[in-house]
Amino acid sequence: MAKQAGKAPTLTDVARVAGTSTAVVSYVMNNGPRPVAAATRERVLAAAAELDYRPNRIARALRSRTTGVVGLILADASNPYFGALARHVEQALDKRGKLTLTGNAGYSPDRQEHLADKFLAAQVDGLVIVFADGGADVATQVKRAGVPAVYVHNQPEDGQAPAVTADNEDAVQQAVAHLRGHGHTRIAFLAGPRDAGPVGRRRATWETALAGTGAPLLRCEYSRAAAAALTGQLISEGSMPAALITATDEQAIGVLAAARAHRLAVPERLAVISLDGTPDSAYTAPALTVTQQPLEAMAAQAVDLLLGGEAAAPPALSAPLVIRGSCGCAATDS
Structure with a gap:
């Protein structure tokens, strides 16, 4: 049966070609409720492919009072870490038959609240939020409107909504122990402009581990350019530390x-470990040793929380040390 010009094929057309009922076609297209x-x-x-049939999402939404769309608010879409996390969230939602609608907060708490309002107006089935520091607890506000929401990677202090995070404290402890194994005792830490969220927890753990050693706390924006400028300045002044843990891969790449x-030879005169583990970190020169954030597992757990209705977040996920060349080891990627 050829598709009629100017007319979109319907569920009835697919049923006719397949030789079955419209109910059976609906079960196939919606993966249930009956096998x-x-x-x-x-x-x-095969009939749907022959007819180039596409389910009508709007009609389905009117019937079921769900849109099949989940909103994703990113703290900053231009950061490769958040880009990689977004890809895993989208893949996890796709496995559950959901379409992802993504908004970029650009590290702006006001923009984050604006996006949450827009997604509610679009009647999304749920909201995944990669939190921008300093903002309101938008997930709780969204849930008051009857829409489920979950944080991933970061959450506001005293936030009531569940959050899926990595074990940042353990990641720093692994990095410190590894650099000490190379003989370093004065291990610097490169943080951001402010201490909040995961970076704040990473910095606090480093501070406890290196207390009394005189190890310097360095700060710059979360960008390659800012970290490169700071590193150049420290090298010119003769004050660049011999070992450094960076809060993010973007900073590490700039370093x-x-x-x-x-x-300045790396790792001979400067050993570096980063705490993100984004895909780019494997392709620097030398390749970065990292504590690899479990982005795929974080995304999967966030989607399970969102769509499964559980109230409690799971324990923080481990971020394993991936040894490459920047710390002083031979690269093993293990």
């Missing part, structure tokens, strides 16, 4: 670039 025999399912899918530009 369909494998042979019948294949016949329905490596400046070290190379100023002919």
